[in-house]
Amino acid sequence: MKYRRYQYGAIGGAALLAAAGIGAAAHQLYPHAALFALGVLVLADAALREHRRHQRLEAERAWARRRHTLYCPHPGPLSPCCLLNKHTKGEAHDARCTRPGQPGPPTDEAFLAAHRGRFERLVIDLPTPDTESLKSTRRDCTR
Structure with missing residues (x-):
């Protein structure tokens, strides 16, 4: 909730x-009503931008979670792969790019390093999956 406070404020x-603006228009103060309407448009645009930013962050988090799972180590890239994709024409991307070979969204490396041993101990006890079901799972995780 605290991450959306700018959106809710806008x-x-x-x-x-x-x-x-409605009150100004009711009192026939049309120039003032026009300025209020302009302010409404600016704040509505700010709210939409915050909403899109929040959706992108959620998509990047879900992509990073899928990337670190056992059955889906290589999820397909997000669309668009990063926020600079539209303006760079595929040449230069930022650190949040999700294309194969790019670093991807930043992850908490210290957390992963601290829990790697525990994860590996848990994985050792798991049965080996059937290779055919693993191939079908990898196809499904690229969504």
């Missing part, structure tokens, strides 16, 4: 400006 501000 939505609240847009609602207040919309109410003020």
Whole structure:
């Protein structure tokens, strides 16, 4: 919830400006109503940008979780692979790129290193999966 506070603040501000614009228009203060309407558009755009940023972060987190699972070590790239994809025409990407061969979203390396031994001890006890079911699972995890 705290990560969406800018989005909720922009939505609240847009609602207040919309109410003020309606009040100004009701009192025939049309220039003021136009300025309030412009403010509503700016805050609505800010709320949409925050919503898209939050969705992208959630998608990157889910991609990173899939990347570190036993049955899906190479998930397909996100679409678009990074936020710079549209502007770089595939030439230069940032550290958040999810294309194969790129570093991908940042992960907590200290956490992974601390729990690697525990993970390996748990995996040793697991039965070896059937190779045919493993191939079908890898095809499914690229979504």
